Amino acid sequence: MSGQELPGTERRDDQGPVLRKGVGIPTSGWFDPRGRALGGFAFAVNRVTGLGLVAYLYLHLAVLSMLLRGGSAWSGFLRLATSWLFLSLDVLLIFGILYHGLNGIRVALVGSGIVADRQKALWWALGVIGTLALAFSAIHIYGSR
Amino acid sequence: MATIRTRGTARRRSARAPRSAGEWRITTLTGLGLLVLLAVHMVANHFVVKSIGGLRDYRQVLAYIANPVIFTIESLFLLFVTVHAMLGLRSVLLDLDPSPRLHRWIDRGLAVLGLVTLAYGYFLIGTLASRA
Numbered sequence A: 001m002s003g004q005e006l007p008g009t010e011r012r013d014d015q016g017p018v019l020r021k022g023v024g025i026p027t028s029g030w031f032d033p034r035g036r037a038l039g040g041f042a043f044a045v046n047r048v049t050g051l052g053l054v055a056y057l058y059l060h061l062a063v064l065s066m067l068l069r070g071g072s073a074w075s076g077f078l079r080l081a082t083s084w085l086f087l088s089l090d091v092l093l094i095f096g097i098l099y100h101g102l103n104g105i106r107v108a109l110v111g112s113g114i115v116a117d118r119q120k121a122l123w124w125a126l127g128v129i130g131t132l133a134l135a136f137s138a139i140h141i142y143g144s145r
Numbered sequence B: 001m002a003t004i005r006t007r008g009t010a011r012r013r014s015a016r017a018p019r020s021a022g023e024w025r026i027t028t029l030t031g032l033g034l035l036v037l038l039a040v041h042m043v044a045n046h047f048v049v050k051s052i053g054g055l056r057d058y059r060q061v062l063a064y065i066a067n068p069v070i071f072t073i074e075s076l077f078l079l080f081v082t083v084h085a086m087l088g089l090r091s092v093l094l095d096l097d098p099s100p101r102l103h104r105w106i107d108r109g110l111a112v113l114g115l116v117t118l119a120y121g122y123f124l125i126g127t128l129a130s131r132a
Helices: A038-069 A071-081 A084-111 A119-143 B021-047 B058-066 B068-094 B100-131
Strands: none
Touching (some): A038 A071, A038 A084, A038 B068, A038 B100, A084 A119, B021 B068, B058 B068, B058 B100
16 A cells, blocks of 8 residues: 545544535425536426426327317317417427427437537537527517417 | 444435436437427428418318328327327436335336327327328
8 A cells, every 4th residue: 555545534434414416416306496507407497398398298189189079179279379378388388399309419419428528518509509499480480470 | 233323224215216228218219209200290280381370270280190191200209209208207206216116106107198198199190180
């Protein structure tokens, strides 16, 4: 042995709070936004948008079920669906899709080790692409009125 | 021999099964597939239609879904989105650290929910395509 001690060896037996390390899920849960780094924040928003999209999947199936009742039921829905409020919900939906999808690309690239050390840059770059795509979609949706 | 009671054993927690590499791979692959299928779905279904919000009327919807290419794309889309959604839900629920028994019920429940979703979705697509 060289006689050198590892850093922190002298504090090994100290009593005290356990310090949280890394960007893992704190005990308060992934939905708690406090004290998060960018990666943790991105993860929490990814979860929220994912849950929203699952809810939308079933809402979408319920709405499409109106088609089974014929043309008049669908026409009634179209009158509601083309209102300003409903179109705004469409824009919110596209935000959820874009965030979840683009963040998914980031997670896949980082998780597979392709760009393991560029996750922040990737988040911002995909954020710009997502913002532009959202703006284009919003203009298209509101412009169709 | 003395028994040391540590803080970790004071509150017994179930051992959380780590997310397997296979599960991560399926979630990622279905996610990547969804990006392509969703882009096609959004463009073909909403962005090429000249109407408010890109919404088709009843006759247009039936003609759209009866197209064999669109029927295949929408069928694949339903499969990918359901698998991805169930794996995502499972991930969220397992983060709540359920007991092994509850863990098994979550797996069974999500498998049933996924199958029911697929069955209803394919019934819907098939019925509408047959009406065109």
